[in-house]
Amino acid sequence: MLTDSEIERLRQAIIATIASPVIGSIEDYTWEAIFHYVKDIPLSDPALERSKLLYDAVDLVTKTGWSLKSLQLNSFNFGSSFLFVIQRADIIKKSIQLGFPGLTEQSSPNELGAAIIQHWNEKIILSQAA
Secondary structure: OOOHHHHHHHHHHHHHHHHOOOOOOOOHHHHHHHHHHHHOOOOOOOOOOOOOOOOOEEEOOOOEEEOOOOOOOOOOOOOOOOOOOOOOOOOOOOHHHHOOOOOOOOOOHHHHHHHHHHHHHHHHHHHHHO
């Protein structure tokens, strides 16, 4: 959740972004920059050290990550409803790395599902270490 001051910073950042003639839309690095500003956390230089992590913004002090794709909940109650996005994962190309040699589009749903879970587990572990 955002505090009142973070909501105001978000409003100001969106207005400034939309007013800029060189920014076509709020997505990708633009969103990351806005959210780093809103949360007052350092932003890496995209030309020097940018890598795509699981989260768009990570507070290294609290080890909290935020993503335009994630849902932040203070508490999760049984019966709660929410929407989620399944992001593309090229598990076929990474089949050997993931420990599933011979994986194809024709593999069983159980094997494909296990490869997807392995892919995202690795992604989470790498993002936590960054």
